[in-house]
Amino acid sequence: MFKNYLKIAWRNLLKNKGYSAINIGGLALGMAVTLIIGLWVNDELSYNDYFSKKDRISQVFQSQTFNGNTSTGPAIPRPLEMGLRNGYMDNFKHLVMSSWNNPLYLNYKEKSLSKTGNFMQEEAPELLDLKILKGEKNGLRKINSIMLSESVANALFGDEDPIGKVVKANSQYDMEVTAIYEDIPMNNSFHDLEFIMPWEKYLTVFEWIKNAEDQWGNNSFQMFVELADNTTTDQVTASIKDVKKNLNKETAEFNPQLFLFPMKDWYLRDSFENGKQVGGRIKYVWLFGIIGAFVLLLACINFMNLSTARSEKRAKEVGIRKSIGSHRNQLIYQFLSESFLVVLFAFGIALFIVLLSLDGFNDLARKEITFPWSNSFFWLISFLFVLFTSLLAGSYPALYLSSFKPVDVLKGTMTTGKYAGLPRKILVVLQFTVSVAFIIGTVIVMQQINYAKNRPVGYDKEGLIQIPTMSQDFQGKYDLMRREFLESGAAIEMSASSSPTTQIWSNRSGFNWEGKPDGFQEDLAWTEVTPEYAKSLNLKILDGRDFSREFATDSSAILINESAVKHMGLTDPVGKYLRDDDTEDPNPPLKIIGVVQDMIASSPYEPVKQGIYAYDKEGNVSFYNLRLNPDNSASENITTIEGVFQSHFPDIPFQYDFVDAEYGEKFAAEERIGTLSAIFTALAILISCLGLFGLTSFVAEQRQKEIGVRKVLGASVFNVWNMLSKDFLKLVAISCFIAVPISYYVMNGWLQDYPYRVILEWWIFVLAVIGALAITILTVSFQAIKAANSNPIKSLRME
Structure with a gap:
């Protein structure tokens, strides 16, 4: 019986090639979009699944309140480690202190690489359950040991056995390779962990870290933990919440609240507002999940519309089948089998589309998604997906067509009724x-991006490069390198x-100044710079003067930005002094000699943070900032700079970044979200237009005698064009009337996440409405004008 159903379905597909192509093509596009979005959503939801202990690993976060505003982040003070180890270790199986990601130069023989890794405590490989390929898992036992990722080991040693080999780090210290671990995949928080070095080495290399042992106000470190078997995240959070406040009274004024932030939330739910978790990237997962569902729905609507619109063509078939004894459920199975066949064809084409577009999609989305050929669960889901789509697309046509009465059909007295076309109209309106909602949403997303892009940056980022100077080799060579460059x-x-020009690496508080309000808690970005900083960035001095090498007193001088002036009241x-009262041996007061224009150093969607630029006295800078010669090409300048660099640092790979x-x-x-939204919107419109094209051609065929x-x-x-077009234009106008308020509500809520945001303008919605009507007119006009220009003799001579 089922075989017979498929035969009839196949014949119907071949008999109506045009409608079949529209149905299959529309469904294939819809299913391809849904498949790609499904793979993307799965990749997002599986973030950090590489780590077997994902559900037991957390990072210690803290919230601090400054003048009523609570900020939350992973930065913690070094003394907290012993505070937790001494009284709370029953809650943890492992506790690991860690640096932030550190770029280091690794040298072996003639090879020199710049790689990123962390200094971590000995239990780190066990906590992360790294997959050790060579060497020992406990590879951080010795202070001069280093664990390398597989790709770094291959790049440094080639075919040599790396275990036991000595690598020079930052041209300063020799490190023995004790283990090689598998590269951590892209969709994981530690994917850029290319090496791990012992925490004890970190303490000996940097003096300020060693001195931070009892500095509760120095939040410059990270801490990762693995929970004990008999505890939960909430239980441990409740236990350690006030540890910092109880152990150190000096920082109690900021009401520090500790909590465990579980690994499962690091990627998708990492946004905090006033100390409360408010979501994060998960909103995009929901967004694209909804887009995928709606795009598939649009394709299914096309199938429903065209199938029910062509019902009169199948009416006699239904009448005859019923008159010779077919039951309604048999007819339903027949039409559902046709739907299944169409969807199956569409799914095959959709797979082909996905395979062709996956590489491009990965480049656009910055993913490494692979097609899961060997994943049986994927194929089970795909089968259920095909089945569900078949039922969704074919259920209404099956129920509608199977309801025809054979007597009325065979007598030719069957009428469709006044409201017979209403379901089709409703579906077109929904489409x-x-x-239209997709169009409005995409326009607003792109407008918000451009709004932030066009925001004044505060400095000239064009023709400006920065070179990292993390190695001790750069110590004391600034003046020499500046002269030679x-x-x-x-x-x-x-x-x-x-700090790099585009980031804030350090924040400070604990300053006093004349007129400071009682109880005021300042929070200031801190950057140490050489005297030429403002000149190299073309940073405008608004009041006072810039640093000068001619004034010896400038070693205790500072520049502040406009936001700092407002923040500090x-x-x-100019001429005011700041005293750092947080240190036991206070330095000379810092004299404000100038006010610089605000420059965006963190998020362009946030207000500029109040900041201080201090005169660098120690020479412990991390970046060279070079303004390229505009009279030469960029490539010529870079080649020359590289030559100068390599002449002084032959063992260090030359690295640079354009600040813009x-x-x-x-x-x-x-931008990725905006681009993906634009692509999916275009496909949604294409699918809707395919359906509209099919319906218009059917209506034109149905009314050819009238025409x-x-x-x-x-x-x-x-006159003929107007007759065929006006009904569709009315439906699209109704769609616009519904879509505009819905889009306004949704996008206005989305924009609330951005303090610096665009204002929703009326023209955006008008433009979307005009665009939708224009698209409808173009789609309908082709068939309408074709029908209007047809020879009336051909349509009338059949009578």
Whole structure:
């Protein structure tokens, strides 16, 4: 019986090739989009699944309150380690202190690489359950040991056995390779952990870290934990919540609240607002999940519309089958089998589309998604997906067509009724409501991105590069390198700074100044710079003067930005002094000599943070900032700079970043979302137009005799076009009326996540409505004009 159903279904597909192509093509596009989105959503939801202890691993976070505003983050003070070890270790199986990601130069013989890794305590490999390929899992026991990822080991040693070999790190210290671990995949929080070095080494290499042993106010470290078997995240959080406040009264004024942030939330739910978890990237998972569902729904609506619209063509077939004894359920199975066959064909084409587009999608989404050929669960889900889509697309046509009465059909007295076309109209309205909402949403996302992009940056980022100087080899060589870079003609100015231009690496508080309100808790970004910093960035001095090497007193001088003036409540800041009362042996007061224009150093969607630029006295800068010579090409300048660099640092790989490219990375996540939304919106509109095209062609075919009569009686092409088009335009207008308020509500809520955001303008919605109507007119006009220009004799002579 089922075989017979499939035969009839196949014949119907071949008999109506045009409608079959529209049905299959629309479904294939919808299913391809849904499949790609499904793979993306699965990749997002499986983030950190590589770690077998994902459900038991957490990071220690803290919330602190400054002047009523609570900020939350993973930065913790070093003394907290002993505070937890001494009184709370029953809650933990492992506790691991860690640095932030550190870029280091690794040298072996003639090879020199710049890689990123962490200094971590001995239990780190066990906590992360790293897959050890060579060597020992407990590879951090010795202070001079290093564990390398497989790719780094291959790059450094090639075919040599790396275990026991000595690698020089930052041209300073020799490290023995004790283990090689499997590269951590892309969709994991530690995917850039290319090496691990012992925490004890970290303490000996950097003096300030060693001194931070009892500095509760120095939040410069990370801590990862694995929970004990008999505890939960909430239980441990409740236990340690006030540990910092209880152990150190000096920081109690900021009301520090500790809590465990579980690994399962690190990626998707990492946003906090006033101390409360408020979501994060999970909103995009929901967004694209909904988009995928709606795109598939649009494709299914096409199938329903075309199948029910062509019901009169199948009416006699239904009448005859019923008259010779077919039951309604048999007819339902027949039409569902046709639906299944269409969906099966569409699924095959969809798989082909996915395979062709997956590489491009990965590049766009910055993913490494592979097609799960060998995953039986995927194929089970795919089968259920095909079955579900078949039922969704075929259920209404099956129930509708099987309900025809054989007597009425065979007598030719069957009428469709006044409201017979109402379901089709409702489905068309639903299709274009979704499409118009997608258009509005995409326009607003792109407008928000451009709004932030066009925000004044505060400095000239064009033609500015930064070179990392993390090695001790750079110590004391700033003046020499500046002189040589300038003399080479490739740079017209150079400075150095303790933070990259596009980030804030350090924050400080504990300052006092004249007029400071009682109880005021300042929070200031801190960057140490050389005197040429403002000049190299073209950073405007608004009040006072810049640093100068001619004034010896400038070693205790500072520049502050506009936001700092407002934050600190200063009316005439130049000449005022700041005293750092947090240190046991206070340095000389810091004199404000100038106010610089606000520059965006963190998120372009956030207000500029109040900041201090201090004169670098120690030479412990982390970046060279070079303003390229505009009279030469960028490539020529870079080649010259590289030559100068390598002449002084032959064992260090030359690295640089264009600041404008680094700044552009701040928009990368939103731009990817915007681009993907635009693509999916275009596909949704295409699918809707396919359905509209099919319906228009059917209506034109159905009314060809009426069109012939009208033309014989003198109707113009415009009259016929208007007759065929106006009903569809009315439906799309209704769609716009529904979509506009829904889109406004949703997108206004989305924009609330951005303090610096675009204002929703009326023209966005008008533009979307005009666009939808224009698309409808173009789609309908092709068939309408074709029908209007047809020869009326051909349609009337059959009578």
